[in-house]
Amino acid sequence: xxxxxxxxxxxxxxxxxxxxxxxxxxxxxxxxxxxxxxxxxxxxxxxxxxxxxxxxxxxxxxxxx
Amino acid sequence: xxxxxxxxxxxxxxxxxxxxxxxxxxxxxxxxxxxxxxxxxxxxxxxxxxxxxxxxxxxxxxxxxxxxxxxxxxxxxxxxxxxxxxxxxxxxxxxxxxxxxxxxxxxxxxxxxxxxxxxxxxxxxxxxxxxxxxxxxxxxxxxxxxxxxxxxxxxxxxxxxxxxxxxxxxxxxxxxxx
Numbered sequence: 001x002x003x004x005x006x007x008x009x010x011x012x013x014x015x016x017x018x019x020x021x022x023x024x025x026x027x028x029x030x031x032x033x034x035x036x037x038x039x040x041x042x043x044x045x046x047x048x049x050x051x052x053x054x055x056x057x058x059x060x061x062x063x064x065x
Numbered sequence: 066x067x068x069x070x071x072x073x074x075x076x077x078x079x080x081x082x083x084x085x086x087x088x089x090x091x092x093x094x095x096x097x098x099x100x101x102x103x104x105x106x107x108x109x110x111x112x113x114x115x116x117x118x119x120x121x122x123x124x125x126x127x128x129x130x131x132x133x134x135x136x137x138x139x140x141x142x143x144x145x146x147x148x149x150x151x152x153x154x155x156x157x158x159x160x161x162x163x164x165x166x167x168x169x170x171x172x173x174x175x176x177x178x179x180x181x182x183x184x185x186x187x188x189x190x191x192x193x194x195x196x197x198x199x200x201x202x203x204x205x206x207x208x209x210x211x212x213x214x215x216x217x218x219x220x221x222x223x224x225x226x227x228x229x230x231x232x233x234x235x236x237x238x239x240x241x242x243x
Contacts, residue, residue, distance in 0.1 A: 003101055003196075003209070003210040003211075003235065003236060003239040004101075004196055004239075005100040005101060005196055005197070005198045005207060006100070006101060006102045007100060007102075007198065008198065008199065008200035008201075009080075009198045009199060009200030009201060009203045009205055010200045010201060011200075012076070012099065012100050012198050012205070013076050013077050013080075015099055016074050016076050016096060016099065016107070016110065017073070017074055017076075019074050019095075019096070019107050019109070019110075020107070021070075021071075021073070021171065022109050022136065022164070022171045022173075024138040024139070025138060026109065026136065026138075026164055026173070027136060027137060027138045027164055028135055028136070028137075028160055028162060028163045028164050029161055029162045030159070030160060030161050031159070031160075031161040036135060036137055037137060037138040037139060038137065038138070038139050038140075039137065039139075039140060039144075039148070041137075042135060042137055042148055042150075043148075045159075046148075046149065046150065048159070049151075049155060049156050049159055052155055052159060053153075053155050056155060
């Protein structure tokens with residue numbers, strides 16, 4: 001028999017108000033394992049995201065012609 | 066080293082925004098374990114989302130409404146707010162697991178939960194075993210307890226290992242009473 005939650009949404013909300021803040025090592029991890037734990041790492045990844053957006057836009061333009 | 070500061074957990078607001086944007090998600094990790102009666106305090110509101118493009122676009126809309134900014138270990142929340150992060154489906158698709166600070170507190174988006182064989186179990190499969198927390202017109206999907214336990218066993222971090230005896234006890238108690 002599968003376990004079921006033992007509280008209502010209101011009780012869950014109240015309990016979670018006391019959750020601890022996350023730790024500094026809890027950061028975004030990319031599919032290839034890179035961790036975005038510094039401004040430099042984030043900026044490098046954002047450049048890759050922009051390149052992907054440009055490819056998607058180009059593909060969309062080609063598909064529309 | 067600056068830590069991840071920012072607003073505290075405001076789950077009613079977070080859930081309201083996710084639901085209003087019709088994001089398909091389910092709660093996992095310590096927040097889900099708490100719903101089963103675990104007493105260990107958790108740190109995050111973790112969720113697994115359906116990784117279809119349209120759903121990621123809806124999630125992006127919800128995160129933008131909550132003024133989400135990446136949590137970056139060596140940056141303060143104020144510094145992270147200044148990063149030129151454009152939240153859209155492409156960005157969410159390219160991040161395997163993303164950690165955010167929002168106006169409703171910290172919020173993490175996972176691609177799935179790890180199975181015993183190391184495979185990443187996606188939303189579609191977890192949802193088949195998910196259960197619901199209900200109240201005040203809300204339905205919040207929570208991953209199955211077995212899926213939560215296996216993921217914590219696989220994660221192998223100290224905080225996950227420490228949580229396991231209590232989760233095993235909750236599962237065993239349920240089996241005994243069921």
